[in-house]
Amino acid sequence: MRIVVIGGSGHIGTYLVPRLVRAGHEVTSISRGLRAAYTDAPEWRQVRHVVVDREQQDHEATFGDTVAGLNPEAVVDLVCFTLESATALVERLRGEIGHLLHCGSIWRYGPSHALPISETTGTAPVGEYGIQKDRIARMLKNETADGGLVTTSLHPGHIVGPGWHPIGPLGNLDPAVWATLSAGLPLRIPGVGAELMHHVHADDVAQAFERAIQRRDAAAGQDFNIVAPTALNVRGFAHQAAAWFGQTASLEPVTWEEFRRNTPPEHAQASWEHLYRSHFCSIEKATTLLGYAPSHQPQAAVLESVRWLIDHDELKVAGPLIA
Numbered sequence: 001m002r003i004v005v006i007g008g009s010g011h012i013g014t015y016l017v018p019r020l021v022r023a024g025h026e027v028t029s030i031s032r033g034l035r036a037a038y039t040d041a042p043e044w045r046q047v048r049h050v051v052v053d054r055e056q057q058d059h060e061a062t063f064g065d066t067v068a069g070l071n072p073e074a075v076v077d078l079v080c081f082t083l084e085s086a087t088a089l090v091e092r093l094r095g096e097i098g099h100l101l102h103c104g105s106i107w108r109y110g111p112s113h114a115l116p117i118s119e120t121t122g123t124a125p126v127g128e129y130g131i132q133k134d135r136i137a138r139m140l141k142n143e144t145a146d147g148g149l150v151t152t153s154l155h156p157g158h159i160v161g162p163g164w165h166p167i168g169p170l171g172n173l174d175p176a177v178w179a180t181l182s183a184g185l186p187l188r189i190p191g192v193g194a195e196l197m198h199h200v201h202a203d204d205v206a207q208a209f210e211r212a213i214q215r216r217d218a219a220a221g222q223d224f225n226i227v228a229p230t231a232l233n234v235r236g237f238a239h240q241a242a243a244w245f246g247q248t249a250s251l252e253p254v255t256w257e258e259f260r261r262n263t264p265p266e267h268a269q270a271s272w273e274h275l276y277r278s279h280f281c282s283i284e285k286a287t288t289l290l291g292y293a294p295s296h297q298p299q300a301a302v303l304e305s306v307r308w309l310i311d312h313d314e315l316k317v318a319g320p321l322i323a
Contacts, residue, residue, distance in 0.1 A: 003213070004072040006030045006054070007079035008047070009037045011159045012103060015206035016076065018043035023210065028070050030054075038163030038202075058085050064092025074099040074213055083135040090140070094149045099216050100140070101209060104155040106198060106225060106281050108134035115196075116282035119223050127273070137223045144221030152212050152219040154205070157227035157281065158274075160301040161202035162308035165315070169237040171197055171274030174267040175315055178306065181238060183318035184247035190259035193235035193251060195275035198227045201296035201304075211290040218289045225281040228298040234275065240299050244306070244323035 008017050008029025014037040020027045021043035033051035037044065050070070057063035067075060067089065075097055080086050086102065093100060107130035109122030125134045133155070140151035158167040168177045170189060180187045208226045212219040232240075235251055242249035260268045286292035296304075303323055309315035 001073045001213070002026045002028075002071060004028045004030060004067055004070050004075045006067070006075065006077045007103075009035060010078055011038065011161060011164065011202045012078050012156070012205045012209070014038040014161070014163075015203040016078075016209050017047055019206050019210050020213075021046050028072070030067070038161065054079065054085075058088065061088065064089050068092055068096050072097055074101070076101045076103075076209055076213075078103045080136065081129070082132050083139060086136040087139060090143055090149055090151070094143075098150060099213065099220075100149055100151045101212055101219075102136060102140055102151065102153045103205075103209075104133045104137050104153045104223070105130065106155050106157050106227065106279050107277065108137055108155055109277070109279065109281075111276055112196070112278045112280065115280045117225070117279060118282045119225060119285055126277075141221055141223060150216065150220045152221070153223045154208050154212060154226045155223065156205045157198035157200040157225075157279070159202050159205060160199050160296075160298070160305050162305055164305070165309065166302045166305040167197060167199065167274060168302075169232075169234055169241055170267075170271050171195070171234070172267040172270035174264070178241070178315060178317055181242040181247065181249060182245040184242065184245075184250065186250045186252050187238060188252045188254045188259060188262065189234050189238065190254060190256045190271060191234070191275060193238075193253060194233050195278045196231045196233050196280045197237070197274055198231040198279045198281050199298040199301055200227045200294065201301040204228070204294040204296055207294070208286060208290060208292050211292060215290055222285075222289065224286040224290065224292070225283055226286060226292065227281045227283055228294055228296060228301065229283070230297060231280040232298050237299070241302075241306075244303060244321050245317065245319050246322045247319075
């Protein structure tokens with residue numbers, strides 16, 4: 001099959017593109033051309049690369065023409081963030097291709113009320129990013145239900161993998177959290193420490209996209225949560241992370257007001273965004289219809305990412321990993 005992957009050099013594409021090549025597909029990767037994939041693989045030598053500034057072409061209303069001009073049979077869109085952009089692509093590809101797959105986010109759900117969250121039990125999204133992802137998923141579902149383009153939306157959790165910083169135990173990207181835990185120093189945690197985060201390894205997300213392509217009929221018009229088999233809460237995550245360095249986590253619960261006073265604003269806000277939602281999502285639908293079988297538990301996926309960052313001098317910690 002001829003498959004176009006939009007955003008092929010990103011977190012998911014790094015794993016998805018080689019998977020598709022190994023499966024025998026003819027793959028074209030569209031990206032801005034600013035960086036290579038996070039990890040190298042021999043399959044990339046068989047991939048056609050097209051450099052495109054999507055934002056500019058969306059503004060010019062030409063991006064759909066660029067994609068259609070590649071004559072794909074399926075399109076995987078990993079970097080679409082607005083309903084307007086998604087709708088324009090659907091309208092251009094309607095009748096041209098057999099399957100459009102979109103990467104959403106579990107932030108299409110708002111703060112959790114009942115756990116685990118299925119594709120039908122999430123609360124209304126909060127924040128523009130989540131609102132747009134939810135609108136896109138609903139539009140795609142309606143498009144297929146109305147007899148138009150066959151579409152599927154997959155909604156990953158917090159994507160983890162070697163080459164980038166993972167969402168850490170406080171729900172942010174603050175490197176000081178890892179330094180504190182690795183040194184066995186007290187770590188201030190906002191709230192009660194029971195707030196949840198649901199990670200997923202990038203290769204497991206890639207697996208889900210590959211299976212959705214393979215099982216087009218089962219995936220048609222559907223939306224799927226794509227996360228690890230289990231989720232992590234703040235205190236459990238912190239204790240596991242400290243143990244990787246031979247330490248015991250010393251946790252000091254504080255109010256959100258105090259946490260904000262003593263945390264850089266961007267990290268404090270990121271913590272609130274993640275922990276306020278407190279997501280734990282079900283993968284029952286994806287396992288049943290797609291055969292999705294994630295191979296990474298969240299703590300192992302995060303450890304892999306942390307190890308890579310330390311080995312490449314991109315994360316400073318107080319002692320060596322012993323995990």
